Amino acid sequence: MNLMPQSLSKYYRLFVLSWQNGLVYRTSLLIWRLRQLLSTLMALTIWSVIFTDQSSAFSYTRSEMISYVFLVSILQSLILASSLHSLAGDIYNGNISQQLLKPQNLFMHFSALEVADKLRNVFFSLIEGAALYALFMPTIIWPSLQTWFVFIIWAILGTVIHFFITIIFGSIGFWSPETWGPKFLFFMILDFTAGKLYPLDILPRAVQQVLLITPFPYLSYVQIQLFLGRLTSTQMAWGWISLLIWTVITWLVAQWVWTKGTKGYEANGL
Amino acid sequence: MSDAVIQVDHLSKYFKVYHKEAGLWGSVKSLVHREYHEVKAVDDVSFEIKQGEIVGFIGQNGAGKTTTLKVLSGLLYPTNGQVRVLGYNPWDRQPAFQKQFALVMGQKNQLWWDLPAIETFLLNQAIYEIPEAQFKKTLNKLVELLDVSDILNVQVRKLSLGQRMKCELIAALLHNPKVLFLDEPTIGLDVVMQKVLRDFIRTYNAEFNSTIILTSHYMGDVKELCERAIIIDKGHKIFDGKLQSIIDRYARNKILSLIMSENVSLKQLEKYGEVKEFELPKVTLLVPRAQATKVAGQILTHLPVLDVNIEEPPIEAIIREVFETKADLQV
Numbered sequence: 063m064n065l066m067p068q069s070l071s072k073y074y075r076l077f078v079l080s081w082q083n084g085l086v087y088r089t090s091l092l093i094w095r096l097r098q099l100l101s102t103l104m105a106l107t108i109w110s111v112i113f114t115d116q117s118s119a120f121s122y123t124r125s126e127m128i129s130y131v132f133l134v135s136i137l138q139s140l141i142l143a144s145s146l147h148s149l150a151g152d153i154y155n156g157n158i159s160q161q162l163l164k165p166q167n168l169f170m171h172f173s174a175l176e177v178a179d180k181l182r183n184v185f186f187s188l189i190e191g192a193a194l195y196a197l198f199m200p201t202i203i204w205p206s207l208q209t210w211f212v213f214i215i216w217a218i219l220g221t222v223i224h225f226f227i228t229i230i231f232g233s234i235g236f237w238s239p240e241t242w243g244p245k246f247l248f249f250m251i252l253d254f255t256a257g258k259l260y261p262l263d264i265l266p267r268a269v270q271q272v273l274l275i276t277p278f279p280y281l282s283y284v285q286i287q288l289f290l291g292r293l294t295s296t297q298m299a300w301g302w303i304s305l306l307i308w309t310v311i312t313w314l315v316a317q318w319v320w321t322k323g324t325k326g327y328e329a330n331g332l
Numbered sequence: 333m334s335d336a337v338i339q340v341d342h343l344s345k346y347f348k349v350y351h352k353e354a355g356l357w358g359s360v361k362s363l364v365h366r367e368y369h370e371v372k373a374v375d376d377v378s379f380e381i382k383q384g385e386i387v388g389f390i391g392q393n394g395a396g397k398t399t400t401l402k403v404l405s406g407l408l409y410p411t412n413g414q415v416r417v418l419g420y421n422p423w424d425r426q427p428a429f430q431k432q433f434a435l436v437m438g439q440k441n442q443l444w445w446d447l448p449a450i451e452t453f454l455l456n457q458a459i460y461e462i463p464e465a466q467f468k469k470t471l472n473k474l475v476e477l478l479d480v481s482d483i484l485n486v487q488v489r490k491l492s493l494g495q496r497m498k499c500e501l502i503a504a505l506l507h508n509p510k511v512l513f514l515d516e517p518t519i520g521l522d523v524v525m526q527k528v529l530r531d532f533i534r535t536y537n538a539e540f541n542s543t544i545i546l547t548s549h550y551m552g553d554v555k556e557l558c559e560r561a562i563i564i565d566k567g568h569k570i571f572d573g574k575l576q577s578i579i580d581r582y583a584r585n586k587i588l589s590l591i592m593s594e595n596v597s598l599k600q601l602e603k604y605g606e607v608k609e610f611e612l613p614k615v616t617l618l619v620p621r622a623q624a625t626k627v628a629g630q631i632l633t634h635l636p637v638l639d640v641n642i643e644e645p646p647i648e649a650i651i652r653e654v655f656e657t658k659a660d661l662q663v
């Protein structure tokens with residue numbers, strides 16, 4: 063007996079299909095994971111070398127920084143990974159026409175694909191993380207249950223914000239074939255401002271202040287700071303407010319851009 | 333009140349197109365200044381289609397056929413005019429409407445490329461909320477009609493073009509659509525597969541009393557399937573009526589194909605009509621339609637003929653003449 067409402071079972075089926083699709087090519091899967099593993103391994107090695115003859119750097123202890131690298135690896139899989147990189151091109155080339163014709167909510171359709179992709183990423187990241195832990199045997203900071211709870215909610219909010227930003231950038235395809243440039247610029251900015259390559263608090267204070275009014279630090283950095291216990295209660299409140307505000311803003315913009323885009327959609331190449 | 337399933341009333345759809353000058357300098361200039369002009373893809377087109385009809389959309393590339401289908405399926409927002417399909421405004425994209433029609437595109441597919449076709453069928457079952465019993469019944473019927481039981485579990489990318497097209501049709505028809513838009517469904521297929529698909533479309537139409545609009549570059553598709561045709565030229569409807577009436581009006585000649593038993597001269601043949609082919613023993617003559625039977629009789633009496641065949645000119649040639657003469661066919 064199917065206990066799932068029919069309206070949801072379509073997205074569940076899409077989720078399952080996305081997993082199946084992601085497991086078709088074994089070599090691609092292996093190389094993809096190897097790339098992720100090497101990226102984390104490299105970061106761990108660099109920071110381990112920096113901490114060889116000093117107990118702290120940039121106000122981080124060794125265990126804080128190693129924990130940071132592990133958390134970045136997980137959050138990158140959860141928040142920053144996306145199956146919608148080709149959305150703008152798919153829109154411009156008319157490849158989303160079939161989806162627009164079906165009795166489904168397209169936002170839910172994309173969400174199902176995103177969740178499937180992110181969970182696949184997290185699944186493999188956890189296995190790789192365990193392997194790296196066995197290799198480096200680092201001291202990992204483990205927060206309280208309450209912090210864990212808030213961390214998970216913040217990670218989910220970060221994921222939602224990133225999803226809406228992806229939809230906004232993907233919507234460029236409704237108007238222009240030049241989708242690669244803006245996307246490339248976005249990912250460049252994201253690499254430097256989401257805390258993916260280094261903690262943002264090693265930057266000058268003025269730069270930090272500016273960054274904190276953009277959505278980017280809320281796509282990994284603040285979650286990690288929370289996990290490591292480096293946020294004051296004021297900063298936590300600011301974190302909550304910012305995450306909620308950016309969720310609403312990006313949601314509204316994504317809705318508006320998508321509605322406007324579909325109205326002018328030309329279904330090219332059909 | 334009209335009993336039409338599809339109502340199109342003064343439909344227009346215009347696009348803004350960027351016009352680039354040729355050459356490198358044109359590309360450089362386009363970086364700072366771009367000129368756009370408006371293209372009238374569909375301009376003031378009206379028609380109605382009743383339930384159960386199969387209508388052929390005929391037109392040259394860029395005539396506006398596919399644009400019309402895109403508007404009818406709710407993909408494009410019309411610039412002007414009204415469109416109703418099954419009583420719905422397609423652009424509203426209401427699930428109740430989307431569950432009753434399908435658009436099949438010969439050049440775009442909905443099958444998941446790296447997975448077997450059956451996976452897409454199961455996904456569509458969930459998306460269209462098809463009850464299990466109905467799904468199994470329809471799937472079995474379509475699989476039997478199209479003879480694809482042995483390829484359902486094969487990766488789509490490993491299938492031939494014809495096999496893929498059959499699976500595309502199944503994916504599009506699982507929810508038993510009342511209205512079917514077929515955009516070049518036989519493109520790229522060999523003649524055997526074209527016939528299989530035409531037979532299938534005819535059977536589907538008869539069995540489900542579905543309303544079908546078909547666009548195709550293969551006039552054979554239109555001739556075999558559609559009693560009624562709509563001809564579109566540069567966004568304007570120039571004909572809407574029985575395909576046979578175009579043939580009657582535009583096919584001024586019939587073709588007499590002769591196999592001669594002895595040699596004859598060109599001069600002997602020219603008395604009976606325009607000689608199109610003279611490669612003895614094979615001869616082809618064009619004769620006025622009204623006199624075709626009489627002339628054939630005269631040839632049989634006066635010339636050494638082994639075999640004679642009277643044919644209509646190919647529909648492609650008739651349609652070509654329609655576009656070349658640009659006559660007003662409006663009915």
